Amino acid sequence: MKPLKKVEIVVGAKETKQVIEILEAQNLAKYTIIKNASGRGDSWERDGFGLSDVFHNNYLLFACTEVEFESVKEPIRILLEDTGGICLVSDVMWLNH
Amino acid sequence: MKPLKKVEIVVGAKETKQVIEILEAQNLAKYTIIKNASGRGDSWERDGFGLSDVFHNNYLLFACTEVEFESVKEPIRILLEDTGGICLVSDVMWLNH
Amino acid sequence: MKPLKKVEIVVGAKETKQVIEILEAQNLAKYTIIKNASGRGDSWERDGFGLSDVFHNNYLLFACTEVEFESVKEPIRILLEDTGGICLVSDVMWLNH
Amino acid sequence: MDQSLIIDNLLNPTILFFFLGMIVVWIKSDLEIPQPLPRLFSLYLLLAIGFKGGVELAHTGIDLSIMKTLLFAVISSIVIPIYLFFILKKKLDINNAGAIAATYGSVSAVTFVTAVAFLQNLEISYGGHMVAALALMESPSIIIGVFLVRQFDKSESQAAKRIGVRETLKEAFTNGSVVMILGSLIIGILTGEKGAEALAPFTNDIFKGMLCFFLLDMGILAANRVRALKNAGPFLIIFSILVPIIHGVLSILISMALDISEGNALLLAVLISSGSYIAVPAAFRLAVPKANPGLYVPMSLAITFPFNIILGIPFYFYLINQLH
Amino acid sequence: MDQSLIIDNLLNPTILFFFLGMIVVWIKSDLEIPQPLPRLFSLYLLLAIGFKGGVELAHTGIDLSIMKTLLFAVISSIVIPIYLFFILKKKLDINNAGAIAATYGSVSAVTFVTAVAFLQNLEISYGGHMVAALALMESPSIIIGVFLVRQFDKSESQAAKRIGVRETLKEAFTNGSVVMILGSLIIGILTGEKGAEALAPFTNDIFKGMLCFFLLDMGILAANRVRALKNAGPFLIIFSILVPIIHGVLSILISMALDISEGNALLLAVLISSGSYIAVPAAFRLAVPKANPGLYVPMSLAITFPFNIILGIPFYFYLINQLH
């Protein structure tokens, strides 16, 4: 088992692509996405209904080393400043296979 | 980055509204919901199939301060005692933007 | 509140049944599954589209004691070696009801 | 009994697709109708059946005989949960006794729709008010079931504090399937002939096909749910077959006495003998969370429902024909 | 005004299902059309309306009068966001002013489809090129709205850096609903009569029924979204009703001057008076993330849209009839 950082991000469905572009820019292209999340925060409620993506959130999760996380931390912060959402970081052990 | 508590709750789809009411009663109305979870616990299996909500779970996640969590801890415990489900709490760092 | 291990596993949709069989073999049949996850890792991209399950991932989560986790750790590792995917373990507090 | 009725029913594509669904589970095929497609079919069927019933009802109007039928339907949905509760209470805890009693006092819309298709095959007509009966029978037994549980359960339940009488009433009468069928019925009444014709390709022509799809899914579901009854013991299994037979036969006898037509008598028998697996679990989950849906849903869904659509419907119809 | 027009419209099953949806929310029923079923209905309607328009257009060909109509449609979608922006700027911040202006410059396909069903009921024909108008009117106001915001917003927005002019253009013109309707239109043009006939049971016969289902969902959605406007203040509420009336009436007057037929004039009025809630929020979320979709989407979806389909359409039609 190897210690890693687990990063969880909730953003609007439209904005997910921009998060992934940030990851890819740092060759950090390992992630899992769960679509169709709903929720509330500081901005308008995303109830998950309607035809437009702006009322849907996505949940994105990736595990990486602390160094890797540092490389995307600032761009993610700047993006979320603009788009809203939340980014949570925690310690995990990776069962390496 | 700011330390917060991450609270994860899995409950039946019908009961999610009651969890949110508990949060709202404490002005804790920031959360993310992922619908259509399935699972098994002590009670009947929720396989995610069928027309009735009683075989579907929801996954609810919210990040808050320790003090905030303390304010909803007991009502959540009492609710889950009745409805089943699970509530897990862990330490996270919030990338504040 | 009681300390537990939270185990998160992302595997291909087809492989989820094998993970559950591992859990059941150790009488660890309490878990939550979120279907329809997408993602990228070392192997081909699972974009969540198409008629075949091989482009879909599932997210599986279970909370258990450290001892219980040790009993499934090796079989899970062996399975993931074969099928790909990721297994992350972290510390949580369980709000026992 | 005329066996050809049963065999004809079995060779109906709708029933055959139900069997296909059960076979899917037995051979452990990975065929599934992913969520929320089953909801699409079920919403469609409620809309179609409700709308057609309304159009029909606007045509015939309401007379004394219709009122009689509706009254009979509602009374049955009040009496059944009461008498069943006191029987079940002897074998089960209060919570589950109340839930099962409410289940069999309420109705299964899918069974109703399957019976409608059965009648259509034989070109036997039925009244639009039967859809109203379906809608009226969903909720009363829920109220009664919850009331009985609260009356006899001495433990200070948290749920009872949270979910009072008003919430229970609200939950029982605003259940999605009740609203969908009642709403479509009223829309059917308000819409004229011309409006109905414009909708007919949607509500009538593709109806049978949508039902096939839906029963395929119901077959998969029933075969999966039946497993949950492994440890339920013989009493509940026998209950789930005996109760529909008794209710069906009684309903037919009363229908004869009330001079209710062939088609309507069949639908009444099907309504009264069927058990709910949508409205009841939804309301009981909130009001009586200690009742176990892993028990009462499989009973109605995995035993009573298949029994009714495979054997019950042709049997009730045979009986009606004999008595007419 | 001839009240029977409004009442006839209200007794249309499509509109009745919209009401049913609103009632569902008011009585707090748990009835819902789960995702992504609403997308199925909306994709279907775009495909059907686009395809039928294309087939029709291939039949009639393009002449000067059609070019005139299309030009009028596009110009309106350029002029409207500009003039609205400068009005809105006085009451709101730049970002939201731009978004609301773009919203009302663009169009609502669902309102268009509902108006088509209204015409079909009255057996009044309309031109296939009106579908082209719908497609052409979706994007221009988006470009203009974003341009105006960027022009007047002096803050160094991060989004402006990330999403340049080219991305905005791309986003505006490749929005899913634009592509679906335009694609189906072109396919309709390329397909001959025979191909169209083979598709007719799908694109024509079940059209009304699918619209009922979709409007049921839109009713639920509108009634839910309207809550977000609780704190929006009277200006925006009045704006959401007054703007469609003004635009509708003006459009009808110009249509008369341009000698546009009854059916086409109604559809133009509906296009010009309606507001977008799909293409505009999608593009603005990327290009102007500081604009609040919790504001401009409910305005067009929860006020303008219900107003238009319930009262607007019969009113515009009445007016057109009076002036003809």
Add this chain to the structure above:
Amino acid sequence: MDQSLIIDNLLNPTILFFFLGMIVVWIKSDLEIPQPLPRLFSLYLLLAIGFKGGVELAHTGIDLSIMKTLLFAVISSIVIPIYLFFILKKKLDINNAGAIAATYGSVSAVTFVTAVAFLQNLEISYGGHMVAALALMESPSIIIGVFLVRQFDKSESQAAKRIGVRETLKEAFTNGSVVMILGSLIIGILTGEKGAEALAPFTNDIFKGMLCFFLLDMGILAANRVRALKNAGPFLIIFSILVPIIHGVLSILISMALDISEGNALLLAVLISSGSYIAVPAAFRLAVPKANPGLYVPMSLAITFPFNIILGIPFYFYLINQLH
């Protein structure tokens, strides 16, 4: 070659919607058919084609010529994976060689359905037993592919321990699409003429429209999947076009020798030349997890499938016409 055949095919709405799907990806539109709607269309098409085939088959009965055709179909699905495996083994590792061999031994139901629509356009009949051929050809090559991999792979694979011969057989024969088509076929056989008529609006009338929707999604999917082949090298790309041509032509020659009718010969050519992208990946994921679905799925789905429906079908048909 008669170019008008290709052009006629290209101007078919079904094929045009497939192109629209590819364009959606090229212009980076956000148009998507969200999950699980594609499953709805695919389940529908399997049900409709299976049921119609069964009704037809009940009508014609089974004779020697039908047995001959079915035998030819099954043998081809056994021979093809074997010979392909030994060719592929020279260029690729054992696991992927086996998976690709199985892919092209098995069949693509969507290609079959598209060919059926092609025949319907030309009003050329085909036998109900061709649906049986489709069902019979899905599984054998899977068994053979897995068997060959296990035979030649000397590494002690964990998967081989977990998933034995029995599991592989089960997986191959109980795949959802096999069960759906075979089940619907048998239901079609059991249902009489009258039952079939009642289902016709669903299984026949809206068939073309559903196919359009589905091919739109397949176009999006194919254009997305093709990217995965960027680094695959020219061998596999050429393989994915050459193999269907060779198999199609050979199949046509044998069909002529066996005196198989025009329509049936086309469907056979399409079955034999197409590659699976549902049943094969499902089974190989379990039995041979080291094979890369990111390789063999795009080959059949993003190259062979588009080639077949755009050029292959009219070309095979031209050839059949020339030889008849």
